[in-house]
Amino acid sequence: MKLSRDQLAAWILIGGPIAVLSLWAVFDNPRLYFVTLLNSLTLASLYFIVASGFTLVFGLMRNVNLAHGTLYLLGGYVGYVVADKTGWWVIALAAGFLAAAIGGFLMQWLVLRHMQGEELRQTMVTIGISIIGADILLWIFTGQVYQMEAPEWLQGPIRGIPLINAYSAYRLSLLGFGLAIGLGLWWLLSRTRVGMMIRAGVDDRNMLAASGVNVQRLFAITFALGAGLAGFGGVIGAVELSMVPGEDRRLLLVSLIVVIVGGMGSVLGAAIGAAILGLAETYGLAYAPTYSVVFTFLVLIGVLAFRPRGIMGRPA
Amino acid sequence: MPGVGVCAVSAAQWRRAMKSGGGTLGTTLPHRALALPTEPDPYADSNAPGWLKFLWRNLSPRHVFIGLFLLVFPFIATPFFTFQVATQSLVLGMVALSLSFLAGFGGMVSLAQMTVAGIAGYALAVLGHSSSPEISLAWVWWVAVPFAIVIAVACAALIGWLSVRTEGIYTIMITLAIGVAFYYLVLQNYSIFNGFQGLRELKPPTVFGVYWRDPLPFYFLCLFWALASYFLVRYIVSAPFGIALQGIRDNPRRMEALGFNVVAHRVAAYTLSGLIAAMAGILLAWYNALMSPGSVGAGWQINILVIAVLGGVGHPIGAFIGAIIFVLLQTFAVDMIDRERFNLVIGSVFLAIVLFSPDGLLGLWAKLRLRFGANQAITSTTRRQA
Numbered sequence: 046m047k048l049s050r051d052q053l054a055a056w057i058l059i060g061g062p063i064a065v066l067s068l069w070a071v072f073d074n075p076r077l078y079f080v081t082l083l084n085s086l087t088l089a090s091l092y093f094i095v096a097s098g099f100t101l102v103f104g105l106m107r108n109v110n111l112a113h114g115t116l117y118l119l120g121g122y123v124g125y126v127v128a129d130k131t132g133w134w135v136i137a138l139a140a141g142f143l144a145a146a147i148g149g150f151l152m153q154w155l156v157l158r159h160m161q162g163e164e165l166r167q168t169m170v171t172i173g174i175s176i177i178g179a180d181i182l183l184w185i186f187t188g189q190v191y192q193m194e195a196p197e198w199l200q201g202p203i204r205g206i207p208l209i210n211a212y213s214a215y216r217l218s219l220l221g222f223g224l225a226i227g228l229g230l231w232w233l234l235s236r237t238r239v240g241m242m243i244r245a246g247v248d249d250r251n252m253l254a255a256s257g258v259n260v261q262r263l264f265a266i267t268f269a270l271g272a273g274l275a276g277f278g279g280v281i282g283a284v285e286l287s288m289v290p291g292e293d294r295r296l297l298l299v300s301l302i303v304v305i306v307g308g309m310g311s312v313l314g315a316a317i318g319a320a321i322l323g324l325a326e327t328y329g330l331a332y333a334p335t336y337s338v339v340f341t342f343l344v345l346i347g348v349l350a351f352r353p354r355g356i357m358g359r360p361a
Numbered sequence: 362m363p364g365v366g367v368c369a370v371s372a373a374q375w376r377r378a379m380k381s382g383g384g385t386l387g388t389t390l391p392h393r394a395l396a397l398p399t400e401p402d403p404y405a406d407s408n409a410p411g412w413l414k415f416l417w418r419n420l421s422p423r424h425v426f427i428g429l430f431l432l433v434f435p436f437i438a439t440p441f442f443t444f445q446v447a448t449q450s451l452v453l454g455m456v457a458l459s460l461s462f463l464a465g466f467g468g469m470v471s472l473a474q475m476t477v478a479g480i481a482g483y484a485l486a487v488l489g490h491s492s493s494p495e496i497s498l499a500w501v502w503w504v505a506v507p508f509a510i511v512i513a514v515a516c517a518a519l520i521g522w523l524s525v526r527t528e529g530i531y532t533i534m535i536t537l538a539i540g541v542a543f544y545y546l547v548l549q550n551y552s553i554f555n556g557f558q559g560l561r562e563l564k565p566p567t568v569f570g571v572y573w574r575d576p577l578p579f580y581f582l583c584l585f586w587a588l589a590s591y592f593l594v595r596y597i598v599s600a601p602f603g604i605a606l607q608g609i610r611d612n613p614r615r616m617e618a619l620g621f622n623v624v625a626h627r628v629a630a631y632t633l634s635g636l637i638a639a640m641a642g643i644l645l646a647w648y649n650a651l652m653s654p655g656s657v658g659a660g661w662q663i664n665i666l667v668i669a670v671l672g673g674v675g676h677p678i679g680a681f682i683g684a685i686i687f688v689l690l691q692t693f694a695v696d697m698i699d700r701e702r703f704n705l706v707i708g709s710v711f712l713a714i715v716l717f718s719p720d721g722l723l724g725l726w727a728k729l730r731l732r733f734g735a736n737q738a739i740t741s742t743t744r745r746q747a
Contacts, residue, residue, distance in 0.1 A: 156716070
């Protein structure tokens with residue numbers, strides 16, 4: 046790959062200071078540096094899982110689903126209740142996915158379907174749903190902090206890793222979940238018939254409808270899948286982050302920034318965006334605690350200034 | 362400025378020329394013709410002074426009635442009503458007005474207006490007096506207030522510059538992200554913003570022997586600035602700049618081809634709405650007497666959108682109507698249902714409005730007049746609304 050001079054300059058300008066700071070941090074305190082690296086990558090996996098659902102819905106339907114955070118919280122709460130009743134974490138995962146998927150399906154089928162093409166109105170509707178949904182969840186579960194237990198086979202630290210010594214097995218498993226979801230989405234989008242239709246729909250919805258595909262059904266499936274991913278992330282996040290009203294807004298913000306940075310509608314972009322956001326946030330928290338949000342914001346400004354459509358974004 | 366040549370064209374002609382393209386937001390946001398009289402002016406011949414002619418032309422009984430009501434209201438209502446309901450409606454209405462100007466006439470739905478107001482409030486708290494002397498610089502109010510407004514307006518311009526780089530639906534995402542990022546900044550930062558606690562005891566000064574936070578003076582202070590920003594918006598939307606902005610809302614590509622600088626107009630619109638939001642932010646800081654992360658959180662960003670949409674973004678008065686309804690619901694509906702369930706009520710009202718009357722209550726009103734009123738009434742309405 047040949048780089049133009051501008052690209053080279055950009056890489057040096059952005060990468061140079063980061064490389065210097067990293068080198069300094071590695072020599073200063075290697076353990077802190079590598080633990081933070083693992084922390085950021087595991088957090089990025091969670092972000093990727095949640096944001097990939099958001100970007101999937103946006104890419105196909107041009108619908109900014111601002112109730113995505115509420116679906117995340119819904120999945121987390123349902124997963125908590127199911128795990129509490131059955132004691133099986135895997136069933137809780139499935140239940141969280143299903144609950145959010147059904148919620149998303151109902152939103153699309155009952156309401157959003159009737160205002161196709163009115164993007165702003167759809168977004169307003171999702172805002173209204175998120176206000177109502179968050180309040181109902183607050184009503185049922187109160188403002189209490191819920192924390193789920195990790196399943197037994199993931200509890201406790203893994204020892205004997207060079208440099209780091211010990212690291213939480215559950216956090217490490219997040220990497221695996223992120224990879225599995227990423228591969229699963231790749232397989233779905235590039236190897237199956239539904240995925241083919243979704244990709245075609247992202248490029249040209251009208252042409253897809255004209256060639257005889259039931260677009261409404263496809264939209265409903267995609268919306269359910271995207272919402273389900275939020276719920277899935279909710280159950281995973283319930284162990285790692287804890288569930289409390291307000292988390293919905295936080296994860297919504299995360300999804301927004303990830304897809305703005307990565308490029309809307311691109312799953313690969315969501316992965317890149319999640320990695321960047323996870324790195325910026327965690328390193329910010331580790332090295333400059335009171336200004337960590339500023340780093341996130343700088344990333345956002347930098348990307349918007351040079352690539353307004355996001356890193357993997359294409360002209361709509 | 363490239364827009365100067367436009368003022369010769371009547372607004373109606375201009376809109377007809379712009380209409381055929383239709384922007385992406387055109388389906389959801391109401392389009393209104395501008396109020397320029399097309400019929401012969403009955404007062405053209407009389408030799409009365411210019412401002413009197415202007416009043417004759419534009420004043421109707423309801424304007425006089427509403428004006429008198431606003432002036433008399435605080436003397437007949439209880440201080441609670443004046444302060445909690447009327448004043449709060451005016452201040453929130455101003456923030457919502459800055460959004461409805463952007464959304465209705467610029468086609469840009471920004472969720473960061475409360476953030477701009479919050480920046481002004483925080484700047485005032487840091488520059489002026491507050492309960493945290495180690496943070497506040499304790500400047501005099503007549504230095505601190507203008508500086509706070511300038512900072513907030515600069516931030517509004519920056520937010521605008523960032524968000525106009527992308528279009529339509531993306532704006533809402535970027536401004537929401539910026540707003541929530543600011544919330545987390547003030548929440549996590551203790552050295553400037555005092556973190557979760559926020560900055561307290563922000564009081565308006567005592568000028569001319571009047572303590573401006575007493576209900577009555579504060580009401581008139583807010584009324585003055587609310588009216589000022591209302592008339593500013595009404596003036597701007599029929600000025601060349603406002604007409605160019607509406608052209609850009611309807612068809613940016615065509616305006617670009619006509620030689621207008623689309624980005625500059627949009628950033629200028631953000632800056633102008635930032636000025637209104639900043640003034641409201643100062644008043645809001647004085648009203649609450651504190652700035653805390655809660656007052657710039659995502660909840661309030663969305664509430665401002667709710668207020669603007671509730672009233673209708675097609676006309677500047679919609680913001681204030683929405684604010685009155687919002688504050689009344691906040692104050693009284695919760696007594697009837699349950700104090701904790703306010704969000705459920707306001708969310709349902711918002712959803713109902715978005716689902717059944719996208720143009721807000723003003724749109725509902727216009728629909729009702731269309732159904733029951735005489736034809737004449739409709740035409741006069743559309744001409745008056747600008």
